[in-house]
Amino acid sequence: MTILALDFDGVICDSAEEVLQTALGAWSEISPDSRLQGEVESRAERRSAFERLVPLGNRAEDFGVALHILHSGLDVHTQKDYDRIRDHLGQDWLDLFHHEFYRTREHVRDTDPERWLGLHKTYPAFIEVLERHQTDTTLAVATAKDGASVRLLLMHFGIDRLFRDDLILDKEMGVAKTAHLRILADRVGCELARITFVDDKLNHLEATAPLGVKGVLAGWGHNTAREHDAARRAGFPVATLETAEPLLFGD
Numbered sequence: 111m112t113i114l115a116l117d118f119d120g121v122i123c124d125s126a127e128e129v130l131q132t133a134l135g136a137w138s139e140i141s142p143d144s145r146l147q148g149e150v151e152s153r154a155e156r157r158s159a160f161e162r163l164v165p166l167g168n169r170a171e172d173f174g175v176a177l178h179i180l181h182s183g184l185d186v187h188t189q190k191d192y193d194r195i196r197d198h199l200g201q202d203w204l205d206l207f208h209h210e211f212y213r214t215r216e217h218v219r220d221t222d223p224e225r226w227l228g229l230h231k232t233y234p235a236f237i238e239v240l241e242r243h244q245t246d247t248t249l250a251v252a253t254a255k256d257g258a259s260v261r262l263l264l265m266h267f268g269i270d271r272l273f274r275d276d277l278i279l280d281k282e283m284g285v286a287k288t289a290h291l292r293i294l295a296d297r298v299g300c301e302l303a304r305i306t307f308v309d310d311k312l313n314h315l316e317a318t319a320p321l322g323v324k325g326v327l328a329g330w331g332h333n334t335a336r337e338h339d340a341a342r343r344a345g346f347p348v349a350t351l352e353t354a355e356p357l358l359f360g361d
């Protein structure tokens with residue numbers, strides 16, 4: 111029996127549109143005079159620039175850092191460039207953006223749930239793989255998202271039946287994914303080494319590798335060729351929607 115721990119955003123759920131809309135909403139609250147929202151919404155290259163910056167961050171406030179970089183026309187080529195700009199913004203600004211991001215998300219989710227759900231998509235080819243293997247696999251979610259949103263979205267996508275409720279491990283389980291994977295091993299009653307962990311963030315694979323889990327980068331997620339190369343150099347396989355099935359299930 112394969113035990114598969116799946117990150118949610120960028121593995122099961124394509125949340126790029128929701129993240130962009132939420133981040134722009136938070137940005138407009140903080141900088142009401144900025145024209146950035148209109149620019150990103152109307153110009154494809156501004157939007158692609160935002161999507162290339164997303165993999166360099168980890169938390170909600172990093173979407174604000176990405177928007178600040180676009181707004182200020184800063185050059186970012188490396189993680190170091192990005193980290194320097196993030197540090198320069200300061201903790202108070204980051205905390206403010208974090209707060210506004212979640213406030214904006216909750217407002218849309220609670221006042222217009224249909225619109226909020228409609229901003230999310232799945233990766234249909236990957237969902238088909240999971241459905242084909244649902245009887246020979248134990249599936250879990252290991253996410254930093256809140257459990258209520260994850261359950262709503264799984265129902266919206268019609269795939270909630272694929273996951274045992276106690277194996278939907280959300281942000282309450284801990285900050286690092288190591289906590290999620292330890293709880294998963296405990297709940298399933300298996301060795302950590304039997305778990306395959308699929309995430310679209312290389313740093314999550316690196317952080318959890320010492321547990322002995324097998325990490326796989328979801329190349330279809332919120333990442334780019336830059337992260338695919340880095341993952342391969344670090345020794346992690348990079349799955350595509352075409353190779354996920356043989357890579358994860360060996361057939």
Ligand SMILES: [Mg+2]
Pocket residue numbers: 117118119120121309310311331332
């Ligand atoms: Mg992710």
